Amino acid sequence: MTIRAIVTDIEGTTSSIAFVHDVLFPYARARLAAFVTDNADRLAAELQAVRDAAREPALDVRGAIEQLLEWQDEDRKIAPLKTIQGMIWAQGYADGSLIGHVYPDAITGLQRWHAQGLPLYVYSSGSVAAQKLLFAHTAAGDLTPMFSGYFDTAVGAKRDAASYRTIADRIGLSAAEVLFLSDIAEELAAASAAGMQVTLLARDTPDETSAYPVATSFDTILPEQVTA
Template identity: 50%
Template sequence: MTAAVTVTAKVVVVDIEGTTSATSFVVDTLYPYSRARLRAWIDSHQRHPDTRRALAQVRELIGEPAVDTARIVTALGAWLDADEKVTPLKTLQGLIWDAGFTAGELTSHLYPEVAGALRSWQAGGQRLYVFSSGSVAAQRAWFAHSLAGDLRGLFSGYFDTETAGPKRQPSSYAAITAATGVPAGRTVFLSDLVDELDAARAAGWSTVGVRRPGEPNHDRGVGDHPAVGDFAQISILPPP
């Protein structure tokens, strides 16, 4: 059972999968879309700086500095099979998804109440940010091409595992605090995963667990963090 939660915060940081949007859309639509295009993307974007950096990171992670494209695609596919949040995989997926969104082949999922809640919080003076394991490029594309239209204007910034760090480490949330310039005690994080909520709280943030029926993490719960079933149950007040 969840109930309404009231939080005082200047900065609101949201996760995506299982929080603003259905995990099933990522797993059933976006993952296969990127998998089918990894080889072609790498072959045709060898000079793209983000692609080049991602390929170098793959070679470093697998310990094979001279490996060819076929071996890189195999490594990426293995990480994708295991749903590993590996930075070069997320970078390449983000680039591929961005192209797909721009081409009109993809439209991102949002739960029905999310856009209204985000607009309400931003209108109330809160600054909104995203922290997701998906790359910053993927996050921007996601909110640019959502079911509710282009929502990028609502956000003050985006963070991923490359710009902030792993989502289960308090140091990543401390890095975001430093980047926003807003004290940790005036920042709230919304996520469906208890490990991430624990890390955010350890960094001094307020937290709200989002438990949506049907999501993979719903039955696991959110520990002792305040819990809601959707964004409509969250009231965010400005600091005094």
């Protein structure tokens, strides 16, 4: 079936895993305590969400900070943590301390598909706000005009087939008309179970045993034959 939209993961797919884990996460962690302390009033909703998620209704600001740091160290996908990280990153992108990393071949591929009229979407465990920040502040400039929409775990877990059915419904296409790109086989399994077409990005170590089509870069994914 003709592919009529592409949904891409970020970490390990369009962007380096090292950028997320070695740049973004440490940047947020180093600034989290001061940021929450200085902005406790405007973060009231997020701090309440921390208490709710931790099941600690009496948690004060200091306790919430400790909980947030613990979640970050455990790489937990907790909504208030993701929101606060995104706010910290927003400051870093705004003052030039952070530059979003996107592989050159991913930029070229996205530009090619966008020029062909193919709608592009992002689905990542990072918040939609964080996704937009990364793509808006790359060395190649603002890439966000190429995207038709963004999805995060508010639609469901990335290893749950129902999440991909929800995404297809929101895009307004049958799942079979959507191509999902990721470097994680379990995510591809979920997308495939939902009916999507899938491709595994194996940039560093090509996986010859994969049950799914494999690409080492965006250059070889639908280079010519896309019909929107």
